[in-house]
Amino acid sequence: MTFAQSTYSEDNTFLFESIATDIADKGFSIRPYALPESLATLLLQHINTLSDDQFKRAGIGRANDHMINDFIRLDEICWITGTSDAGTAWIKWAELLQTYLNRHLFLGLFSFESHFAHYAKGDFYKKHKDAFKGEGNRVLSVVVYLNPNWSSEDGGELVIYDQNTSESSLLNNNKITVSPSFGTIVVFLSEDFPHEVLPAQRDRYSIAGWFRLNNSIANNIDPPS
Ligand SMILES: O=C(O)CCC(=O)C(=O)O
Numbered sequence: 296m297t298f299a300q301s302t303y304s305e306d307n308t309f310l311f312e313s314i315a316t317d318i319a320d321k322g323f324s325i326r327p328y329a330l331p332e333s334l335a336t337l338l339l340q341h342i343n344t345l346s347d348d349q350f351k352r353a354g355i356g357r358a359n360d361h362m363i364n365d366f367i368r369l370d371e372i373c374w375i376t377g378t379s380d381a382g383t384a385w386i387k388w389a390e391l392l393q394t395y396l397n398r399h400l401f402l403g404l405f406s407f408e409s410h411f412a413h414y415a416k417g418d419f420y421k422k423h424k425d426a427f428k429g430e431g432n433r434v435l436s437v438v439v440y441l442n443p444n445w446s447s448e449d450g451g452e453l454v455i456y457d458q459n460t461s462e463s464s465l466l467n468n469n470k471i472t473v474s475p476s477f478g479t480i481v482v483f484l485s486e487d488f489p490h491e492v493l494p495a496q497r498d499r500y501s502i503a504g505w506f507r508l509n510n511s512i513a514n515n516i517d518p519p520s
């Protein structure tokens with residue numbers, strides 16, 4: 296059995312159940328150190344083998360609207376296509392999550408796209424949304440982090456703005472701050488949560504992915520990315 300196959304068969308039921316419950320309750324889920332260890336390790340090993348020129352400056356917008364904007368984001372990305380054991384294992388895991396969430400939350404998730412991201416020292420991604428209402432496009436965002444021994448001085452936190460939190464969290468300005476620590480998983484409804492990445496003080500590695508609707512169902516002509 297290859298590593299990819301063994302990761303595929305690992306039992307994720309408890310994890311997927313907690314993610315589904317969180318999404319149903321509040322629209323997002325933050326699960327520290329939750330990615331199956333074998334998968335997280337495989338992804339980290341793989342990311343370490345990627346050379347600088349396999350990463351490209353990330354843009355904003357899609358197709359004709361696509362552009363690089365230094366004031367909005369500085370990270371570099373590498374799309375995951377499943378040509379490596381690690382990429383295949385990751386995509387399989389995401390498919391299992393997709394199937395589970397469709398079965399339990401009826402989200403109608405149809406396809407998945409994802410990329411590795413590298414934020415070098417000083418890089419950030421300003422407050423943004425991953426999708427806009429009515430575009431019928433990205434439904435659910437997932438981010439996992441691949442940074443062993445991340446400390447608070449290393450910055451690079453993900454800040455999620457929750458417009459609907461109860462009064463008890465008003466003290467935090469309706470902000471949820473997530474450390475990009477190894478194996479932490481964040482999942483949220485793409486249209487509902489503006490978020491940003493604070494400047495990283497050292498190299499920060501992650502995967503960002505999006506589950507989408509079937510675009511023919513969403514009645515939206517989907518331009519290639
Ligand atoms: O890396 C993160 O914490 C989030 C990245 C992000 O928001 C994005 O790529 O859209």
Ligand SMILES: [Fe+2]
Pocket residue numbers: 423424425490
């Ligand atoms: Fe984002």
